[in-house]
Amino acid sequence: MSIRNIIIEPDPILRKKSTTVETVDDSTRKLLDDMLQTMYNAPGIGLAAVQIGVLKRILVIDVSKKEEEKKPLFLINPEIKLKSKKTSLYEEGCLSLPGYFAEIERPAECIVEFIDYYGKKKELKADGLLSTCIQHEIDHLNGVLFIDYLSKLKRDMIIKKLTKQKKSLDKTVL
Ligand code: ZN
Numbered sequence: 001m002s003i004r005n006i007i008i009e010p011d012p013i014l015r016k017k018s019t020t021v022e023t024v025d026d027s028t029r030k031l032l033d034d035m036l037q038t039m040y041n042a043p044g045i046g047l048a049a050v051q052i053g054v055l056k057r058i059l060v061i062d063v064s065k066k067e068e069e070k071k072p073l074f075l076i077n078p079e080i081k082l083k084s085k086k087t088s089l090y091e092e093g094c095l096s097l098p099g100y101f102a103e104i105e106r107p108a109e110c111i112v113e114f115i116d117y118y119g120k121k122k123e124l125k126a127d128g129l130l131s132t133c134i135q136h137e138i139d140h141l142n143g144v145l146f147i148d149y150l151s152k153l154k155r156d157m158i159i160k161k162l163t164k165q166k167k168s169l170d171k172t173v174l
Contacts, residue, residue: 001037004052006095009162014096015143018048018055021076024119028058032074032117035060040070044095046133048140051096059137063129073124076115078138081123083107090132092146100158104149106135 007013021028031054039047039060049058059075088108093101109127112134116122126134136146147155 001033003041004034004038006038006042006047006051007053008098008166009096009145009147010159010166011096013053013055014050014140014145016050016055017143018050018057018141021056021058021115024076024115024117028076029117031056031058032060036062036072036074039095042095045129046137047095048137050140050143057141059134059141061130061133061137063133074117075112075134075137078112078114078134078141080110080135080138081113082111084109088128088132090129092132092136094136094146097145097147097158097162100147100162102146102150102154104132104136104146106132110134112138 031049035047035049035052035058038052039045039062045063046059046061049056057077059078061073061075062071064071084107086108087105089103089105091101092104108131109125110131111123111125113121113123139145147158150158
């Protein structure tokens with residue numbers, strides 16, 4: 001397992017659509033293991049493969065609390081089958097938008113179909129934070145970030161600040 005670099009907005013790759021995974025093999029599992037380690041190390045509760053530069057429809061999620069036992073979820077080709085009409089509001093953050101948070105309204109419950117770590121088809125009914133997290137991560141696979149739900153003004157301000165941060169970071173490295 002190894003920790004991979006997380007891509008920070010603005011980066012054109014974060015806006016690309018990820019492709020369907022055809023077969024789940026050892027290289028897929030190696031990627032899943034790396035993603036999980038990268039997410040725990042960050043730390044975060046969800047990570048999409050695109051965030052480490054791999055344009056495949058793969059997610060890792062773990063919404064367990066610090067004191068709880070870890071409950072990693074591996075989702076390959078996740079697809080939302082059903083969304084509730086009832087919505088919920090959560091303050092979202094993103095490992096690709098460090099330091100920025102915003103309350104986002106999404107369907108409170110969803111049913112997601114996916115392929116698991118071993119290549120088996122599964123279905124999961126999610127609510128609460130897990131439901132929000134799954135929807136946030138699936139958005140990544142379609143090139144969508146949570147700031148896209150904000151007003152253009154707010155979104156542009158965040159991107160501008162991140163661009164500045166990136167530039168000063170590049171200078172430090174040089
Ligand atoms: Zn994110």
